[in-house]
Amino acid sequence: MNTTFSCVGCGKCCNDHHVPLTLAETRMWAADGGQVIVLVEGFLSNGLGLPVQQREHAERRSVMVRSGASQAYVAITFAAYNVGPCRNLDEDNLCRIYERRPLVCRIYPMEINPHIPLNTAVKECPPESWEKGPDLIVGGELVDQELEGLIQRSRQADRDDIQTKDAICALLGIRTTALKGDGFTAYLPDMSAFASVIEQVAGQTLEECGSEWVFHVSGDDIARQVLDAGAQVVTDASSNYAFISLRAA
Numbered sequence: 001m002n003t004t005f006s007c008v009g010c011g012k013c014c015n016d017h018h019v020p021l022t023l024a025e026t027r028m029w030a031a032d033g034g035q036v037i038v039l040v041e042g043f044l045s046n047g048l049g050l051p052v053q054q055r056e057h058a059e060r061r062s063v064m065v066r067s068g069a070s071q072a073y074v075a076i077t078f079a080a081y082n083v084g085p086c087r088n089l090d091e092d093n094l095c096r097i098y099e100r101r102p103l104v105c106r107i108y109p110m111e112i113n114p115h116i117p118l119n120t121a122v123k124e125c126p127p128e129s130w131e132k133g134p135d136l137i138v139g140g141e142l143v144d145q146e147l148e149g150l151i152q153r154s155r156q157a158d159r160d161d162i163q164t165k166d167a168i169c170a171l172l173g174i175r176t177t178a179l180k181g182d183g184f185t186a187y188l189p190d191m192s193a194f195a196s197v198i199e200q201v202a203g204q205t206l207e208e209c210g211s212e213w214v215f216h217v218s219g220d221d222i223a224r225q226v227l228d229a230g231a232q233v234v235t236d237a238s239s240n241y242a243f244i245s246l247r248a249a
């Protein structure tokens with residue numbers, strides 16, 4: 001498959017998209033007065049919740065934790081909470097922080113996850129952006145080496161930051177994850193508490209924080225599988241997070 005692409009500056013990707021941030025970008029976002037959303041998903045060491053071929057990528061960006069008698073892996077995403085236009089989008093659809101915009105903003109419309117191929121049909125970019133411009137993908141391979149470098153940096157930051165994100169979550173009382181494929185747990189932390197916890201852990205060498213995670217699942221059938229694997233489960237909604245189900249209605 002060959003794909004050409006040229007951004008037409010429509011600004012659609014800067015509306016209603018929570019932008020995943022590296023830890024350094026999260027600190028910047030918080031310092032600028034922005035809201036961060038924390039999205040959490042996990043899987044069990046027996047592989048429940050994860051296709052085999054995705055395991056290496058998922059493990060490398062996750063922290064190994066305990067849940068009951070089971071070992072689990074938890075991936076934590078800090079993202080800019082963008083409902084409506086991003087706080088940095090100006091009236092001319094230009095980014096006010098263009099020179100220091102997050103990595104993911106530079107990478108869009110490409111995917112970070114190597115298991116998700118680019119699907120132009122689900123991207124915000126209008127048809128004309130795909131109709132001309134330089135080659136983006138030739139023979140299924142990304143040809144823009146600068147873009148490839150940004151994607152690799154983003155993946156590496158995911159791996160480098162995960163232990164610190166886990167420590168931040170522990171200090172904020174974020175300890176309930178969803179099962180990968182079943183949903184996400186989503187937290188909107190108070191940003192003054194969040195900013196002070198980020199500063200508290202910045203630059204520290206972190207031990208594994210050891211506190212346990214529990215799984216919020218969408219139904220009794222999945223709960224039974226997670227419990228059978230020895231992990232802890234909750235099904236009641238909590239006041240400090242929302243459960244975003246990925247289960248087909």
Ligand code: SF4
Nearest residue numbers: 014086088089095105
């Ligand atoms: S930071 Fe800039 S590029 Fe990124 S979503 Fe906001 S306005 Fe768009």
Ligand code: SF4
Nearest residue numbers: 007008010011013125
């Ligand atoms: S949606 Fe696509 S074309 Fe529009 S500004 Fe974003 S990257 Fe450019």
